Amino acid sequence: MCFSWRTSKWPRLQTALTLWLALCPLLVRAQRFYPDDPLEKEPPPIPVQDATTRRLNVYMEMFGHTFSDGRKLAAENGGIPAQAVNTLGEVPDNTWFHNRHSRRRMSLEELRRGPAAEGPPAEGAWTVLAAKPEGVNRGVLIQDGRGRWYYLEVDPFDHPEMTTGAEVIGSKFFYALGYNVPEVHLVYFNPDRLALGRNAFLLTRSGKRRELTALHIKEFLRLAPREPAKGYRAAATRVIEAKELGPFRFSGTRSDDPNDIVPHEHRRDLRGLFVFCAWLGHHDMNALSTMDYLVEEGGVRFVRHYLRDFSRVLGSDNVDAKQPRDGYEYLFSWDTAWKRVLSVGLYVPKWARAEFPDLPEVGRFESTMFEPEAFRCRYPLPAFENRQPGDTFWAARQVMAFTDEEIAAIVQTAHYTDPESPQHLVRCLAERRDKIGRAYFSQVLPLDDFRVENNKLLFTDLEVKHGFRSGRDLTVEWFQFDNTSETLTPLRDTDGFSLPESALRSAPGSYSAVKITGETPEKTVMVYLRHESGGFHVVGLEWTPHGP
Amino acid sequence: MSLTGVLRCCFALLGRSPAGNADCIGLFALLAAGLIAACFSSAAAQTTSRAQQIQQTRLQKVPHLQPERESKWVERLKTFSEPGSIARFLKTGEGRDGFTPLAFGGTRSGHGWSFGPGYSRRYLLGGRAQFSSRARVTVTEAYLLDAKLTLPWLENHHTFLELVGKHEDSPRMDYFGSGPDSQERDRSSYRLEDTNFDLTAGVRPFRPLKLGGTVGYLMVNTGPGKRPGYPSTDEVFDPQQAPGLDRQTNFLRYGSFLQLDWRDFPEGARSGGNYAVRMVYYDDRKLGQHDYYLLDLEAEHYIPYLNRSHVLALAGQSQLTFRRQDQVVPFYLQPYLGSSHSLRGFHRYRFRDDNFIHAAAEHRWEAFSHMDVALFFEAGKVAPRRSHVNFHDLEYSGGFGFRLKVDGAIFMRIDTGFSREGVMIWWTWSDVF
Numbered sequence: 001m002c003f004s005w006r007t008s009k010w011p012r013l014q015t016a017l018t019l020w021l022a023l024c025p026l027l028v029r030a031q032r033f034y035p036d037d038p039l040e041k042e043p044p045p046i047p048v049q050d051a052t053t054r055r056l057n058v059y060m061e062m063f064g065h066t067f068s069d070g071r072k073l074a075a076e077n078g079g080i081p082a083q084a085v086n087t088l089g090e091v092p093d094n095t096w097f098h099n100r101h102s103r104r105r106m107s108l109e110e111l112r113r114g115p116a117a118e119g120p121p122a123e124g125a126w127t128v129l130a131a132k133p134e135g136v137n138r139g140v141l142i143q144d145g146r147g148r149w150y151y152l153e154v155d156p157f158d159h160p161e162m163t164t165g166a167e168v169i170g171s172k173f174f175y176a177l178g179y180n181v182p183e184v185h186l187v188y189f190n191p192d193r194l195a196l197g198r199n200a201f202l203l204t205r206s207g208k209r210r211e212l213t214a215l216h217i218k219e220f221l222r223l224a225p226r227e228p229a230k231g232y233r234a235a236a237t238r239v240i241e242a243k244e245l246g247p248f249r250f251s252g253t254r255s256d257d258p259n260d261i262v263p264h265e266h267r268r269d270l271r272g273l274f275v276f277c278a279w280l281g282h283h284d285m286n287a288l289s290t291m292d293y294l295v296e297e298g299g300v301r302f303v304r305h306y307l308r309d310f311s312r313v314l315g316s317d318n319v320d321a322k323q324p325r326d327g328y329e330y331l332f333s334w335d336t337a338w339k340r341v342l343s344v345g346l347y348v349p350k351w352a353r354a355e356f357p358d359l360p361e362v363g364r365f366e367s368t369m370f371e372p373e374a375f376r377c378r379y380p381l382p383a384f385e386n387r388q389p390g391d392t393f394w395a396a397r398q399v400m401a402f403t404d405e406e407i408a409a410i411v412q413t414a415h416y417t418d419p420e421s422p423q424h425l426v427r428c429l430a431e432r433r434d435k436i437g438r439a440y441f442s443q444v445l446p447l448d449d450f451r452v453e454n455n456k457l458l459f460t461d462l463e464v465k466h467g468f469r470s471g472r473d474l475t476v477e478w479f480q481f482d483n484t485s486e487t488l489t490p491l492r493d494t495d496g497f498s499l500p501e502s503a504l505r506s507a508p509g510s511y512s513a514v515k516i517t518g519e520t521p522e523k524t525v526m527v528y529l530r531h532e533s534g535g536f537h538v539v540g541l542e543w544t545p546h547g548p
Numbered sequence: 549m550s551l552t553g554v555l556r557c558c559f560a561l562l563g564r565s566p567a568g569n570a571d572c573i574g575l576f577a578l579l580a581a582g583l584i585a586a587c588f589s590s591a592a593a594q595t596t597s598r599a600q601q602i603q604q605t606r607l608q609k610v611p612h613l614q615p616e617r618e619s620k621w622v623e624r625l626k627t628f629s630e631p632g633s634i635a636r637f638l639k640t641g642e643g644r645d646g647f648t649p650l651a652f653g654g655t656r657s658g659h660g661w662s663f664g665p666g667y668s669r670r671y672l673l674g675g676r677a678q679f680s681s682r683a684r685v686t687v688t689e690a691y692l693l694d695a696k697l698t699l700p701w702l703e704n705h706h707t708f709l710e711l712v713g714k715h716e717d718s719p720r721m722d723y724f725g726s727g728p729d730s731q732e733r734d735r736s737s738y739r740l741e742d743t744n745f746d747l748t749a750g751v752r753p754f755r756p757l758k759l760g761g762t763v764g765y766l767m768v769n770t771g772p773g774k775r776p777g778y779p780s781t782d783e784v785f786d787p788q789q790a791p792g793l794d795r796q797t798n799f800l801r802y803g804s805f806l807q808l809d810w811r812d813f814p815e816g817a818r819s820g821g822n823y824a825v826r827m828v829y830y831d832d833r834k835l836g837q838h839d840y841y842l843l844d845l846e847a848e849h850y851i852p853y854l855n856r857s858h859v860l861a862l863a864g865q866s867q868l869t870f871r872r873q874d875q876v877v878p879f880y881l882q883p884y885l886g887s888s889h890s891l892r893g894f895h896r897y898r899f900r901d902d903n904f905i906h907a908a909a910e911h912r913w914e915a916f917s918h919m920d921v922a923l924f925f926e927a928g929k930v931a932p933r934r935s936h937v938n939f940h941d942l943e944y945s946g947g948f949g950f951r952l953k954v955d956g957a958i959f960m961r962i963d964t965g966f967s968r969e970g971v972m973i974w975w976t977w978s979d980v981f
C-alpha cells in the first residue's frame with residue numbers, strides 16, 4: 001500500500017490535510033497549573049553516573065567577563081523572566097538553594113550556629129597536611145583528632161580579626177539566605193598545637209608543591225596577628241568530603257549534570273544573589289567563589305552547588321581592607337575611565353567621598369554612599385546582568401526578613417575585641433537592608449503573603465509593613481480562569497477582595513484570578529486561586545512589569 | 549458507519565470523490581499521523597504534575613550528556629592562578645618557583661627591551677633561604693647576568709642579609725660631558741662593562757626602620773660605544789674631561805645606611821613616606837686615583853586624598869661626593885640626572901657631575917582600578933662642588949604618564965617628559981621613585 005500525493009488533482013484536500021497536521025498538536029493543550037503547584041521542592045535529582053573536575057583560571061574569568069559575556073548575554077536575552085521558580089515566583093528547594101530564614105524563621109540560636117553540623121576542630125593536636133603561606137587565602141590544612149579536615153585561614157597583620165570575622169559572618173548570612181555553604185568556625189590556637197604531618201607539602205603562589213617544614217609554619221605564623229591571651233585566631237572551614245568538580249559558572253549549564261537544566265544566567269537564585277552580595281558587600285563574587293561537589297545521599301550521587309570563601313564580604317578584601325572603590329565600580333569600565341583621564345583628575349567618583357571608620361577589624365564598610373542598584377562586583381556576571389525586577393524583589397524580601405536583632409546575632413559570632421566594630425557593622429547592615437527594601441519594592445507592586453481566609457483574599461503590602469509608605473490605593477478585578485485555555489473571563493459579582501459568589505459556587509478544581517493594580521497601572525499583580533475541597537488556595541502569582 | 553464511510557464523507561465535504569480505497573487509506577494514514585504528532589509534540593500535556601515535567605526535562609538531557617571540558621589554557625596558565633601573579637612575572641620574572649623561560653626588564657636604560665630566562669627558588673635550606681638568578685639580553689647586544697641570595701628567615705630575628713652578584717655589559721651608554729653646562733650636541737656613546745659582588749646586612753628593630761651596612765667589590769671596564777649615529781666618547785672627550793676614560797680600576801666599596809620606610813605599599817605607594825641616607829666609600833684598588841665617599845640622601849612622601857583615588861607624590865634626592873684634592877670621581881660613576889626617574893624631559897644620563905640635587909612633584913589619580921594617570925614636574929641640577937648644590941639655575945622638566953598596576957603594584961609605566969631640549973617618552977617596568 002502506498003499513498004500518492006496527487007497534488008494537482010486535489011489541491012483543496014492537500015491544503016486541508018496540511019492544516020490538520022499543523023494544528024493537531026494544538027488539539028492537546030498544556031495546562032497552566034498542575035495539581036502539585038506551587039512546587040515547594042524540586043523532585044529528587046537524577047543520579048549522576050560520573051562528573052569530571054573542570055578548573056577555571058582567575059585571569060581568564062576576569063578578562064572574559066570584563067570584555068564580553070555578562071553584558072552580551074543580557075543584551076541578547078532582552079529581559080527574560082527567571083526560570084527555576086515555582087508558580088508563586090519562589091525558588092523551590094533544590095541543589096542550589098533551600099528556603100530558610102525568609103520562609104521559616106530561624107531562631108537566633110540557629111542564625112548564630114549557621115551551617116555547623118559537625119562543629120569546630122576537635123581539641124588536642126592538629127596535624128598539618130599542607131600550607132599556603134603566601135598570596136591570597138593564606139592558611140594551613142589540618143586534620144583534627146577525629147580525622148576531619150579543616151582549612152585554617154588567618155588575618156593580615158595590620159587587620160586583626162577582619163578576614164576571620166568576615167568568613168564567619170559571611171558564611172552564616174549566606175546560609176540563612178538559603179545557599180549551600182561550608183561550615184566555618186572561629187578558633188584560637190597556639191603553635192605547639194600544630195604537628196607536621198607525613199608528606200606535608202607547601203603550596204607556592206605559582207601552584208608548585210614543596211616539602212613543608214616547621215620553619216615554614218613559623219614563618220606563616222610570624223605574619224599573622226596574635227592575641228597574647230588566646231593565641232592565633234583563625235577561621236576554620238570544614239572541608240567538604242566529596243569530589244570537587246570545579247566552580248560553577250554564572251552562565252550556561254554543566255554539560256555532565258542531567259539535573260542542571262536551567263541556564264545559570266536565568267536562575268532566580270543566582271540572579272537574586274546580586275542583591276545579597278550588594279547587601280553584604282561581597283564585591284568579589286564570581287565563579288571562583290563557588291564550587292560544585294559530587295555528593296551522595298540515599299545511594300544517589302548528584303551535584304550540589306556551593307558558595308565558598310567569604311573573606312571578601314563586609315570591609316575585608318582578604319589580605320587587606322577593601323579598596324574604597326570596591327563594590328562601587330568594575331575593575332574596568334570605559335564610561336568612567338575616559339572621563340577620569342580627560343578631566344585631568346577633576347572628575348571624582350562618588351566612592352571617593354565615602355567615609356569609612358578607622359576600625360582595622362572592620363576594614364572599609366559603610367552605608368551612606370551605598371546604593372543597591374549601583375553596586376558592582378569586580379566584573380559583570382551574566383546572571384547579575386540578566387536580573388529583572390521580579391528577581392530583585394524576591395531577593396529583597398529575603399533581605400528584609402532580617403531584623404536588627406537577628407543581624408546583630410550573626411555579627412556577634414565574629415567576637416570582635418573592639419565593641420565599636422560590631423556596632424558599626426550592625427548599623428551599616430541595617431541601613432543597607434532598608435535601602436535594598438526601598439529600592440526593589442518600588443519596582444513592582446510589592447504585595448506578599450497572599451492567602452484566603454474567610455473567603456477573602458488577604459496579603460501584606462511590604463512597603464507599608466516596613467514603614468516605607470503609609471498606605472496605598474488598590475483596584476481589584478476578578479476573573480474566572482480556564483486552566484487549559486488560559487483565558488480570563490471577567491466576573492461581575494465582585495466586592496473588593498472578597499471572593500465573588502460565582503467563584504464560591506464553582507466546582508472544586510476550578511480556578512479564579514484576581515488582578516490587583518496599584519496607583520500606577522503598569523504595576524499589577526495577578527493572583528491565581530484554585531478551588532480545593534478545603535477551600536481556596538493561592539497557586540500562582542504574576543507581577544508586571546517583568547513578572548516572576 | 550464504517551471508517552471507510554467516514555472517510556468518503558470527508559471527501560464529499562471537500563467536494564471531491566475518492567478515486568478508490570487507496571485514497572481512503574491514504575487519508576486515514578494522514579489523520580493518524582496528525583494525531584500521533586500531536587501526542588509526541590505535546591509531551592508536556594501528557595504530564596500530570598510539575599514535578600513530572602521537571603523530571604522529563606532532565607531525562608531529555610541524559611542522552612546528550614558530555615564531560616565538562618576544561619580549557620587548555622587553564623593548565624598553561626597554572627602559574628598565574630592568583631591575582632597579581634602576571635604583574636610579578638612580567639616585572640621581575642618571579643612567580644614561578646623554578647625555571648622561568650621568559651621575563652622582562654633589568655638592564656640599564658637606553659638599550660631597548662631586555663628579556664631572558666630566570667631561575668628562582670623560594671624555599672631553600674628548609675625555608676631559610678631564597679635564591680634568584682636571571683639572564684637578560686637586548687637587541688642592542690647589552691646583556692646582564694645576576695644572582696641574589698637572601699635569608700628571609702632572619703626576619704624572625706629582626707635582621708636581614710642579602711648577597712648579590714652581577715655582571716652587566718652595556719654598549720650604548722650616553723655621555724654628554726660633565727657639568728651643568730654640558731651640551732646636547734656633545735652626545736657620545738661608551739661601553740660600560742662591570743662586575744660586582746655586594747653583601748648587605750643589618751637590623752630591623754621595628755618594621756619601618758632599617759639600618760645596616762654593605763660591603764662589596766666592583767670591577768669596571770669601559771670601551772668604545774656602539775650607539776649608531778653618535779661618536780664614541782673617547783673620540784669626543786679626553787681623560788681630563790672624562791676622568792677614568794683611559795684607565796679603569798676596581799673598587800672595594802663599603803658603607804652604611806639608615807632607612808625609615810612607612811609607605812603603605814612600596815611597589816605602588818599611596819600614603820606614607822620613605823626617607824633614606826647612605827654613605828659608601830669607594831676604595832680604588834688599582835690606580836689610587838678614584839677614592840671618594842658618596843652620600844646619597846633620598847626622601848619620598850605620598851599625600852592621598854579623596855579616599856586615595858588621588859595622590860600627591862613628592863620626592864627629593866641628592867647625591868654628594870667627598871674626596872681629596874688629588875682624587876677624582878670617574879665619569880662612569882658620577883651621579884647623573886636624566887632618566888626614567890629624574891628630569892624625564894631630557895635624554896638619559898644627560899647631566900653628570902660629582903653632585904646633584906633633584907626634586908619632583910607628581911599628581912596621580914585613578915583612571916580605573918589598574919591604571920593611574922599622572923602629571924609631573926621636576927627640577928634639578930648637577931654641580932662640581934657641594935657648595936654649588938642649591939636651588940639656583942635649575943633644569944626643569946614636566947609631563948604626563950600612565951601607570952599600569954596589578955594589586956596596587958605598578959608594573960609598567962609610560963611617561964612623556966618635556967624640557968627645553970625636547971620630548972622624551974619612557975616605557976619602563978618600574979615606578980618613578
